[in-house]
Amino acid sequence: MEHTRIKELLKSEEFGKEIIVKGWVRTFRNNQFIAINDGSSINNIQAVVDFENTPEDILKRITTGAAVRVKGNLVESQGKGQRVEVKAIEVSIIGDSDPEKYPLQPKKHSLEFLREIAHLRVRTGTFNAIFKVRNALSFAIHKFFQERDFVYFHSPIITGSDAEGAGEMFRVTTLDPINPPLTDDGKVDFKEDFFGKSTNLTVSGQLEGELAALAFGNIYTFGPTFRAENSNTTRHLAEFWMIEPEMAFYELEDNMDLAEGLLKYVIKYALDTCPEEIEFLKNRLLEEEKSKPQAERSELNLVDKLNFVLENNFERLTYTEAIDILKASKPNQKKQFKYLIEGWGADLQSEHERYLVEKHFKKPVILTDYPREIKSFYMKQNEVDAQGRHTVRAMDILFPGIGEMVGGSQREENLEKLLARMAEVGIPEEEMDWFLDTRRFGSVPHSGFGVGFERLVLFTTGMTNIRDVIPFPRTPKNAEF
Numbered sequence: 001m002e003h004t005r006i007k008e009l010l011k012s013e014e015f016g017k018e019i020i021v022k023g024w025v026r027t028f029r030n031n032q033f034i035a036i037n038d039g040s041s042i043n044n045i046q047a048v049v050d051f052e053n054t055p056e057d058i059l060k061r062i063t064t065g066a067a068v069r070v071k072g073n074l075v076e077s078q079g080k081g082q083r084v085e086v087k088a089i090e091v092s093i094i095g096d097s098d099p100e101k102y103p104l105q106p107k108k109h110s111l112e113f114l115r116e117i118a119h120l121r122v123r124t125g126t127f128n129a130i131f132k133v134r135n136a137l138s139f140a141i142h143k144f145f146q147e148r149d150f151v152y153f154h155s156p157i158i159t160g161s162d163a164e165g166a167g168e169m170f171r172v173t174t175l176d177p178i179n180p181p182l183t184d185d186g187k188v189d190f191k192e193d194f195f196g197k198s199t200n201l202t203v204s205g206q207l208e209g210e211l212a213a214l215a216f217g218n219i220y221t222f223g224p225t226f227r228a229e230n231s232n233t234t235r236h237l238a239e240f241w242m243i244e245p246e247m248a249f250y251e252l253e254d255n256m257d258l259a260e261g262l263l264k265y266v267i268k269y270a271l272d273t274c275p276e277e278i279e280f281l282k283n284r285l286l287e288e289e290k291s292k293p294q295a296e297r298s299e300l301n302l303v304d305k306l307n308f309v310l311e312n313n314f315e316r317l318t319y320t321e322a323i324d325i326l327k328a329s330k331p332n333q334k335k336q337f338k339y340l341i342e343g344w345g346a347d348l349q350s351e352h353e354r355y356l357v358e359k360h361f362k363k364p365v366i367l368t369d370y371p372r373e374i375k376s377f378y379m380k381q382n383e384v385d386a387q388g389r390h391t392v393r394a395m396d397i398l399f400p401g402i403g404e405m406v407g408g409s410q411r412e413e414n415l416e417k418l419l420a421r422m423a424e425v426g427i428p429e430e431e432m433d434w435f436l437d438t439r440r441f442g443s444v445p446h447s448g449f450g451v452g453f454e455r456l457v458l459f460t461t462g463m464t465n466i467r468d469v470i471p472f473p474r475t476p477k478n479a480e481f
């Protein structure tokens with residue numbers, strides 16, 4: 001390869017060396033200074049053009065977005081803001097870019113605008129930093145599990161089951177949607193479908209993960225999952241990535257320890273391996289916060305916030321204890337949470353989760369032992385308590401600014417109890433026969449959890465909208481690219 005990556009040049013000491021740079025023009029000032037970026041760093045390298053000896057038609061074609069090749073000498077920079085620059089000997093154009101039509105101008109664009117041109121936003125510094133951190137976190141997840149001898153297990157994307165039993169599935173079908181074949185009693189005849197049955201995109205790899213855990217001991221999945229929940233929020237995607245470890249012989253305590261260890265490990269890895277990107281994102285956030293009133297600005301900057309998570313134990317308490325805290329609280333001085341009129345048994349709303357993590361504990365919180373009625377069928381049931389409350393060994397990890405980052409549980413390993421629960425919530429036994437074999441043959445206590453990968457990236461980058469931490473967000477009414 002004839003060229004050197006800009007990241008290497010920016011830290012090089014080899015002044016005077018002849019080098020070649022290839023990249024895209026960010027700006028071209030005074031017919032002389034080209035800021036070039038090749039994606040290897042958020043930072044650009046400056047090439048100083050000898051404009052008197054550069055043909056006019058070349059100078060004209062050095063425009064924002066154009067791809068260029070610059071041959072020159074690496075020199076110490078005379079200007080402020082950079083240590084090194086390239087004294088150009090020869091500039092050539094690899095690919096033109098019409099400055100009148102190129103959507104990215106050499107100025108700061110809003111995130112909203114950049115979302116509309118998601119196919120080009122990867123060329124900006126902000127998205128370079130975000131997706132580098134995303135990349136580091138992905139790698140760290142594998143590193144964490146591989147170091148602990150977990151098997152990376154591939155659960156299917158197309159399945160016949162709804163792991164969460166919440167009915168939020170995207171159907172997969174080869175049938176004609178306008179005129180599907182019908183059975184004698186007028187229903188869609190899925191026997192005619194590609195798989196001979198009704199199928200959907202997976203909402204979670206957990207059930208297949210459980211099969212694998214009872215064979216390998218410890219496994220994890222890490223792949224895309226799909227949910228047709230119509231929530232247009234800054235925390236939900238229709239296509240998101242999930243990390244789902246599943247461990248045989250793990251009880252809830254072990255599950256919590258593993259989840260807390262994983263989150264700390266991967267956040268630390270991002271801090272250690274992406275210092276420039278995180279510094280850039282920290283400054284971006286500080287800049288953004290300047291427009292907010294003092295009271296709404298966060299007390300900690302991004303780096304402090306990440307370090308705080310690393311240095312403190314997550315607070316662990318039960319759902320019932322959390323309800324008691326919420327009942328005793330006055331979130332806005334006067335009123336209590338209105339939902340608490342409903343009392344024990346209701347699911348926590350995001351305002352309650354935020355209160356617990358941001359106002360009360362001011363750190364990540366692990367809530368356990370939720371009411372059985374608001375959780376999935378597969379969770380291990382506790383004994384009914386003295387007040388007649390029936391809970392399950394669930395655990396949700398809540399993060400400041402994010403809400404639910406992790407959902408998991410110890411699993412119900414007892415076949416009779418699981419069957420009874422399935423019957424109560426209307427899950428047909430025949431459809432889950434394969435899954436039930438885990439409980440029929442050598443059933444053991446086991447546990448697992450799912451980390452919403454984009455929520456992890458949100459937290460680590462300090463971004464606030466989940467659409468900005470996945471390259472091609474899929475949300476209601478939006479699947480453009």
Ligand code: 4AD
Nearest residue numbers: 204206236237240244405406407408448449450452
């Ligand atoms: O709490 P959830 O629904 O749990 C499960 O799917 C379990 N099967 C996991 C397990 O035990 N193996 O989802 C897990 C996490 C949530 O805590 C959240 O972080 C994320 O996945 N998540 C979403 N992220 C983005 N967009 C959505 N629509 C999400 N739904 C869940």
Ligand code: MG
Nearest residue numbers: 396404406407
């Ligand atoms: Mg959940």
